[in-house]
Amino acid sequence: xxxxxxxxxxxxxxxxxxxxxxxxxxxxxxxxxxxxxxxxxxxxxxxxxxxxxxxxxxxxxxxxxxxxxxxxxxxxxxxxxxxxxxxxxxxxxxxxxxxxxxxxxxxxxxxxxxxxxxxxxxxxxxxxxxxxxxxxxxxxxxxxxxxxxxxxxxxxxxxxxxxxxxxxxxxxxxxxxxxxxxxxxxxxxxxxxxxxxxxxxxxxxxxxxxxxxxxxxxxxxxxxxxxxxxxxxxxxxxxxxxxxxxxxxxxxxxxxxxxxxxxxxxxxxxxxxxxxxxxxxxxxxxxxxxxxxxxxxxxxxxxxxxxxxxxxxxxxxxxxxxxxxxxxxxxxxxxxxxxxxxxxxxxxxxxxxxxxxxxxxxxxxxxxxxxxxxxxxxxxxxxxxxxxxxxxxxxxxxxxxxxxxxxxxxxxxxxxxxxxxxxxxxxxxxxxxxxxxxxxxxxxxxxxxxxxxxxxxxxxxxxxxxxxxxxxxxxxxxxxxxxxxxxxxxxxxxxxxxxxxxxxxxxxxxxxxxxxxxxxxxxxxxxxxxxxxxxxxxxxxxxxxxxxxxxxxxxxxxxxxxxxxxxxxxxxxxxxxxxxxxxxxxxxxxxxxxxxxxxxxxxxxxxxxxxxxxxxxxxxxxxxxxxxxxxxxxxxxxxxxxxxxxxxxxxxxxxxxxxxxxxxxxxxxxxxxxxxxxxxxxxxxxxxxxxxxxxxxxxxxxxxxxxxxxxxxxxxxxxxxxxxxxxxxxxx
Numbered sequence: 001x002x003x004x005x006x007x008x009x010x011x012x013x014x015x016x017x018x019x020x021x022x023x024x025x026x027x028x029x030x031x032x033x034x035x036x037x038x039x040x041x042x043x044x045x046x047x048x049x050x051x052x053x054x055x056x057x058x059x060x061x062x063x064x065x066x067x068x069x070x071x072x073x074x075x076x077x078x079x080x081x082x083x084x085x086x087x088x089x090x091x092x093x094x095x096x097x098x099x100x101x102x103x104x105x106x107x108x109x110x111x112x113x114x115x116x117x118x119x120x121x122x123x124x125x126x127x128x129x130x131x132x133x134x135x136x137x138x139x140x141x142x143x144x145x146x147x148x149x150x151x152x153x154x155x156x157x158x159x160x161x162x163x164x165x166x167x168x169x170x171x172x173x174x175x176x177x178x179x180x181x182x183x184x185x186x187x188x189x190x191x192x193x194x195x196x197x198x199x200x201x202x203x204x205x206x207x208x209x210x211x212x213x214x215x216x217x218x219x220x221x222x223x224x225x226x227x228x229x230x231x232x233x234x235x236x237x238x239x240x241x242x243x244x245x246x247x248x249x250x251x252x253x254x255x256x257x258x259x260x261x262x263x264x265x266x267x268x269x270x271x272x273x274x275x276x277x278x279x280x281x282x283x284x285x286x287x288x289x290x291x292x293x294x295x296x297x298x299x300x301x302x303x304x305x306x307x308x309x310x311x312x313x314x315x316x317x318x319x320x321x322x323x324x325x326x327x328x329x330x331x332x333x334x335x336x337x338x339x340x341x342x343x344x345x346x347x348x349x350x351x352x353x354x355x356x357x358x359x360x361x362x363x364x365x366x367x368x369x370x371x372x373x374x375x376x377x378x379x380x381x382x383x384x385x386x387x388x389x390x391x392x393x394x395x396x397x398x399x400x401x402x403x404x405x406x407x408x409x410x411x412x413x414x415x416x417x418x419x420x421x422x423x424x425x426x427x428x429x430x431x432x433x434x435x436x437x438x439x440x441x442x443x444x445x446x447x448x449x450x451x452x453x454x455x456x457x458x459x460x461x462x463x464x465x466x467x468x469x470x471x472x473x474x475x476x477x478x479x480x481x482x483x484x485x486x487x488x489x490x491x492x493x494x495x496x497x498x499x500x501x502x503x504x505x506x507x508x509x510x511x512x513x514x515x516x517x518x519x520x521x522x523x524x525x526x527x528x529x530x531x532x533x534x535x536x537x538x539x540x541x542x543x544x545x546x547x548x549x550x551x552x553x554x555x556x557x558x559x560x561x562x563x564x565x566x567x568x569x570x571x572x573x574x575x576x577x578x579x580x581x582x583x584x585x586x587x588x589x590x591x592x593x594x595x596x597x598x599x600x601x602x603x604x605x606x607x608x609x610x611x612x613x614x615x616x617x618x619x620x621x622x623x624x625x626x627x628x629x630x631x632x633x634x635x636x637x638x639x640x641x642x643x644x645x646x647x648x649x650x651x652x653x654x655x656x657x658x659x660x661x662x663x664x665x666x667x668x669x670x671x672x673x674x675x676x677x678x679x680x681x682x683x684x685x686x687x688x689x690x691x692x693x694x695x696x697x698x699x700x701x702x703x704x705x706x707x708x709x710x711x712x713x714x715x716x717x718x719x720x721x722x723x724x725x726x727x728x729x730x731x732x
Contacts, residue, residue, distance in 0.1 A: 007093075009103050011196060017082060018111065022075040025556070032552040062218045066125055069215045073122020074556075076115045077563035080351050081555070083108050083344065084541065087534025091527050103194040105341055105530075110201050112347060113338035116574075117208030119567035120307075121215040128564040129305035129571065136303030142230035144303065146244040148223040151304035153251045154312030155216050158575065160259070161315045161327055162334075163209030169331035170202040201339065205331055262324045280320040285591045292317060292583060307568075310628075311575030318582050333581050334574045341530060342454055343573075345444050347566040348533035354558035355540035356394060356514075359547045364507040365390060366408050370490075371501055378480025378487030380416060381426040382473045384409040388430030389469045392437040393515045394536075402431030406685050419486040420693055421701035422476060428681040428698075429472045429705035432673045435623075436666045437465035438519055439529065439536075443666060445573070445627055450635045452662055454529045455522055459726040460663045467722060468670070468712045475708055510543045523730065576628030584632060593637045603641040604717070607661075610634050611668055611713065618672020619679065626672070627665075635661065643720075652720045656727075663723045664716055671709045674702045 090104035123129055136144060173188040189195045231241060254276070261275050283291070292313070299309045318326050337343065369383040369390075376382065384405050405427045413423040435442050438458035447454040480487030518536040521527035527535060544550040583589075596606055617626045638661045645651035652660050673681040676699045686698055716722050 022078045025078045028552045029556045037553045065214045069121040069125040076118045077559040084537045088538045109341045114204035116570040117204040121211035123567040131305045142234040145227035146241040150244045150248045155308045158311035166205035166331045173199040307571035307575040310579040314578030345530045345533040351562040352537040352540045354561040358554045359544040359549045378476045381476045385430040385472045392434040424701035425705045432670045456727045460723045471708045614668045
């Protein structure tokens with residue numbers, strides 16, 4: 001019997017759910033807290049920053065702005081729950097009722113698009129935006145405050161231009177004229193059968209810009225107050241600090257003057273006494289490359305969050321090299337990203353990770369694996385890597401396993417006399433597998449930027465991920481086997497008999513079922529990665545309920561963890577697409593490609609050069625920044641080369657080169673997380689290690705595993721079948 005469920009979501013119901021669900025959730029969370037409910041303690045990597053909410057300013061206006069940022073962030077944060085229900089319904093309706101469900105996809109990516117934009121202010125409120133603190137964290141309070149004041153100019157430049165151009169972008173979706181109150185009502189709708197109005201979604205870009213400007217102003221006021229306090233206590237020379245503040249004032253006045261020029265005299269440039277518009281229009285692409293790269297490094301090292309560095313510099317160079325009309329490309333580049341279907345998987349996978357962590361599933365997983373193989377030499381470190389592998393297959397959140405295993409496994413290994421370098425290295429190497437093993441969030445973003453299939457990329461990354469996991473476990477087992485002092489076996493008094501170990505396997509049922517559910521749905525083609533993320537998140541809610549942890553407060557915490565992480569990643573993407581998009585528009589992609597090809601290296605030489613560049617970038621930059629800066633330039637270059645194999649080994653079919661390079665890129669990013677001096681995994685782990693373990697010890701512990709990652713990368717280059725076999729099996 002073939003049942004059909006012909007239901008298309010009414011527009012009024014869609015907007016009603018988005019408007020009325022958050023207040024209901026807020027009420028239920030408030031009531032639970034009044035009754036004494038508390039969230040399950042979270043690992044540091046999952047913390048969403050509510051501790052920052054305690055430091056509210058005394059000024060009532062500033063308090064009101066911060067309250068607005070918190071309220072709007074919380075409001076849109078609960079929207080993630082809607083996606084869980086809709087995507088679960090979508091899969092059931094398609095297979096059980098043969099119902100067309102295009103509206104489900106469109107309604108959710110439009111909802112997430114609005115969430116990304118509006119949540120930016122909340123992310124800034126809780127200090128969730130990533131900054132490169134290589135030098136920034138080493139300065140004293142007076143210097144950091146002065147730098148914050150100076151770099152705020154770049155922040156305001158990006159947000160002011162984004163808000164103004166987004167207003168026009170929004171207005172044009174309502175009217176054929178420039179402003180929404182003009183005649184000629186247009187009411188732009190989508191091209192699908194659902195025909196939803198676009199103006200609320202585009203309006204979120206304006207609202208997000210305004211909220212960020214308000215929250216940024218609060219930050220600036222705090223920075224000024226911090227500078228006034230710190231400068232009195234500063235014992236060194238004060239004139240450089242006052243010079244930075246003075247430079248900020250001058251640059252701010254220049255920006256205001258240029259805005260007046262554009263608004264008042266934009267169509268009559270001959271009336272201007274002074275303008276910088278188009279002052280670099282004759283600059284060559286080689287010089288422009290050096291200037292843009294230098295400016296990016298300087299502002300990054302000054303400590304401004306990555307999203308605003310790239311966005312602000314993108315606006316600056318568009319104005320200096322082009323003209324103010326070109327600034328209108330900013331919202332038109334951001335809108336396709338904020339409504340990209342595949343990016344909807346990111347908040348869902350993060351939400352799934354947060355709920356699993358709340359349910360205590362990660363600790364159960366480690367406990368079972370430990371008792372099964374802990375009796376072997378090095379068994380506890382091997383168990384850590386194996387548990388991290390399973391965790392990576394469940395959540396795909398970069399860094400989650402590093403901190404979680406650092407909290408759970410590190411004390412256990414040190415207590416049992418493990419060599420600290422083996423213990424630390426196993427935790428970091430195992431934790432970075434989340435970059436590679438599906439459902440990797442990095443793979444989703446790469447697929448969007450490079451125009452690849454997420455499903456193919458997931459299949460291609462699975463075997464390399466398992467290969468690396470096997471190399472890590474084999475290395476630890478061999479080292480401990482030859483030298484038991486490095487990793488002694490579990491004491492006999494802690495071992496349990498076989499019947500008890502078999503009973504413990506019940507705790508593995510939920511995580512294994514979730515892995516099979518999510519990855520099975522993707523690899524069999526029953527669901528897209530986005531739909532599988534929704535189903536997996538629903539499964540995580542069920543698991544939390546079975547563990548007695550599905551409380552209003554825990555769901556709230558999971559929603560806010562998701563919001564903070566997602567907003568950070570997506571705002572970096574928004575800023576980088578402006579910067580990189582302008583550079584490519586000026587011919588930067590062709591310039592870099594010609595520069596690399598001009599080295600005279602063959603295809604494999606060029607590939608090795610690119611891999612080295614990515615490793616060097618990984619020592620200093622965030623993974624999202626590397627992806628958005630490098631991938632749009634490198635992928636077209638690699639895709640045009642012929643890789644016919646070396647040493648008589650098989651080559652790569654031309655149509656599979658982009659997929660092959662994508663997985664190589666993911667493996668390379670694993671290396672970047674372990675690369676001293678600034679690999680992120682090193683600092684994730686440093687935050688949870690005992691005081692007697694030095695940073696030098698952590699650096700040394702990463703080197704053998706970095707060598708194993710290099711070996712894995714070389715094997716994937718020499719034997720491309722490691723990457724291409726599974727996608728070929730599934731897709732032909």
